[in-house]
Amino acid sequence: MRHGMFTSMIRLSKSSLGQAEKQAVLKVLEIEYLGMGDEVKAFEEQLSTFFGRTAVCVSTGTAALQLALQSIGVGVGDEVLVPTLTYVASFQAISATGALPVACDVLESSLLIDLNDARKRLTPRTKAIMPVHYAGNCENLDATHAFAQEFNLRVVEDAAHAFGSRYHNRKIGSFGDLVCFSFDGIKNITSAEGGCVVSNDQSAVQNIRDARLLGVINDTESRYAGKRSWDFDVCNQGWRYHMSNINAAIGRVQLARSSEFFRHRQCIAKTYDRLLKDEKKIGLLPINYNDVVPHIYAIKLDSAVDKHAVTGNLNTSGVQTGTHYLPNHYLSLYKKSGLTLPVAEKIYPTLLTLPMHFDLSLSEAEYVCNVLKEAINSD
Numbered sequence: 001m002r003h004g005m006f007t008s009m010i011r012l013s014k015s016s017l018g019q020a021e022k023q024a025v026l027k028v029l030e031i032e033y034l035g036m037g038d039e040v041k042a043f044e045e046q047l048s049t050f051f052g053r054t055a056v057c058v059s060t061g062t063a064a065l066q067l068a069l070q071s072i073g074v075g076v077g078d079e080v081l082v083p084t085l086t087y088v089a090s091f092q093a094i095s096a097t098g099a100l101p102v103a104c105d106v107l108e109s110s111l112l113i114d115l116n117d118a119r120k121r122l123t124p125r126t127k128a129i130m131p132v133h134y135a136g137n138c139e140n141l142d143a144t145h146a147f148a149q150e151f152n153l154r155v156v157e158d159a160a161h162a163f164g165s166r167y168h169n170r171k172i173g174s175f176g177d178l179v180c181f182s183f184d185g186i187k188n189i190t191s192a193e194g195g196c197v198v199s200n201d202q203s204a205v206q207n208i209r210d211a212r213l214l215g216v217i218n219d220t221e222s223r224y225a226g227k228r229s230w231d232f233d234v235c236n237q238g239w240r241y242h243m244s245n246i247n248a249a250i251g252r253v254q255l256a257r258s259s260e261f262f263r264h265r266q267c268i269a270k271t272y273d274r275l276l277k278d279e280k281k282i283g284l285l286p287i288n289y290n291d292v293v294p295h296i297y298a299i300k301l302d303s304a305v306d307k308h309a310v311t312g313n314l315n316t317s318g319v320q321t322g323t324h325y326l327p328n329h330y331l332s333l334y335k336k337s338g339l340t341l342p343v344a345e346k347i348y349p350t351l352l353t354l355p356m357h358f359d360l361s362l363s364e365a366e367y368v369c370n371v372l373k374e375a376i377n378s379d
């Protein structure tokens with residue numbers, strides 16, 4: 001069944017790094033200043049220009065979510081609404097603050113948080129809602145903000161999938177309460193590891209700037225001036241969650257290349273949509289790829305299709321696949337007796353993610369579709 005045309009496995013996701021990224025890292029190594037300094041300052045400035053408001057860089061997307069929550073006072077005794085169908089990072093970031101992640105069901109079509117379900121889970125302890133922009137899509141974001149306003153909640157967006165996506169013609173991150181991105185190795189742009197929080201809330205922003213450097217007050221300002229604080233005060237619990245110059249140097253090159261990345265990801269998704277839309281046993285996500293830059297491309301298989309057989313077939317044909325995601329309320333740490341989230345539980349076994357990354361060619365995407373259709377129809 002292997003078509004011979006592709007000599008190695010078609011990967012589900014990967015980083016795409018060119019000479020420019022390698023040169024940028026070498027330059028940092030030569031300067032021998034690896035910590036948080038000029039490169040991070042420059043990356044933050046470029047991100048702030050990209051979003052049109054303040055961005056703060058941290059060590060990972062998970063750290064961005066945790067610090068964003070803590071900067072608005074979320075902690076022990078508080079609850080945060082979050083869709084169950086997300087990477088465990090969203091849940092761990094919430095529980096790291098001492099707060100309780102409250103798993104909510106998702107909408108069947110888009111897999112975004114179901115606000116009607118979330119409404120049932122409100123308590124006097126609910127402090128925030130964390131919408132997750134699944135695949136880069138966030139079509140119910142206005143409704144999420146209205147919901148938050150109605151119930152006096154803060155909104156911390158998990159926009160790890162949505163770097164470059166637009167909503168009502170505005171960039172994700174350019175508006176909204178606190179918006180968190182990830183630059184891990186497989187995201188729309190990477191800094192190897194990294195993340196950022198974007199917000200207009202200057203007190204939250206200052207809190208995150210200090211918290212990422214062990215809570216040392218104004219240490220960011222000293223480091224960006226090429227100094228360090230020796231005589232300082234600490235008032236809050238902090239973490240060692242700052243970004244290093246090496247990571248920022250990679251991120252800066254990737255940001256400069258980002259429109260090329262965005263266009264190609266959109267092209268792949270449109271190719272998949274075009275080749276799969278008439279396949280009766282496949283459900284597509286209703287996403288407009290002129291606005292959304294997809295981080296992943298997930299499909300829903302008809303419940304009669306044997307997913308295990310189909311993924312086995314794809315794998316032996318050299319195509320890696322994934323599942324986004326195992327519902328978090330199935331995990332031992334987040335299980336709650338008696339809790340069922342029927343839509344997520346129904347959809348989860350049918351979810352299949354196809355390869356999506358900058359180095360995937362359109363003919364490889366076509367090959368993936370052909371193998372997939374063959375596998376489904378021979379099943």
Ligand SMILES: *Cc1c(COP(=O)(O)O)cnc(C)c1O
Pocket residue numbers: 060061062063086087089090132158160161182183184194195
């Ligand atoms: C990648 C990701 C994160 C976490 O980002 P890291 O940089 O890997 O810590 C959080 N949420 C979602 C949905 C993600 O895909």
